[in-house]
Amino acid sequence: MATRKIVGESRLVMAMRQIPEATEKELDAELDVCAQLVARRARFKARKFRTLLANGIQVSTPTKLVHEIAPSANYAVPQEEGVKPGGKGLPRFSDPEAADIIAWLRTTAFRGQAKPRANSMAAVRRELELRDRYEGLAWHIRHKGVKPGPYMKPAFDELAPVIASRLQAAAAGATQRAAGGATA
Numbered sequence: 001m002a003t004r005k006i007v008g009e010s011r012l013v014m015a016m017r018q019i020p021e022a023t024e025k026e027l028d029a030e031l032d033v034c035a036q037l038v039a040r041r042a043r044f045k046a047r048k049f050r051t052l053l054a055n056g057i058q059v060s061t062p063t064k065l066v067h068e069i070a071p072s073a074n075y076a077v078p079q080e081e082g083v084k085p086g087g088k089g090l091p092r093f094s095d096p097e098a099a100d101i102i103a104w105l106r107t108t109a110f111r112g113q114a115k116p117r118a119n120s121m122a123a124v125r126r127e128l129e130l131r132d133r134y135e136g137l138a139w140h141i142r143h144k145g146v147k148p149g150p151y152m153k154p155a156f157d158e159l160a161p162v163i164a165s166r167l168q169a170a171a172a173g174a175t176q177r178a179a180g181g182a183t184a
Contacts, residue, residue, distance in 0.1 A: 082148030
């Protein structure tokens with residue numbers, strides 16, 4: 001029985017152990033780059049009438065090899081998917097979930113007008129007008145709905161081939177570098 005000894009056997013074993021670790025690091029770095037690309041494209045595709053939607057798209061990393069791209073605005077899902085007529089519509093004016101929409105309405109409805117002094121009748125009238133405008137907007141959304149304005153899915157679909165090729169290249173490069181010193 002003839003035995004063969006592979007020259008550099010210990011280097012080969014060490015390299016084989018390092019391949020998953022090196023590949024994981026390389027893929028995590030590449031995933032971060034790809035997530036930033038998708039976030040940038042989604043910001044570009046988001047409707048700009050409220051810049052909070054576009055500027056609120058953030059990338060987070062809850063665990064290794066997992067990157068989440070999500071908007072921080074409360075109204076992002078209805079904006080992406082739309083709202084059908086006859087649905088629930090907006091939350092009540094006094095509900096904390098309505099704060100984003102009220103803030104937007106406050107800036108657009110009273111643009112160019114001086115802010116009234118606090119605790120004055122003008123401030124009370126302004127707050128009542130804001131509530132009435134909010135209720136009118138809610139009525140319109142309940143009865144007419146909102147057209148969908150997708151921005152996340154088209155951004156990901158547009159960059160999916162680029163992401164796949166970048167991840168394949170990163171995995172191949174990491175494997176080659178990790179096993180590069182281990183030749184038999």
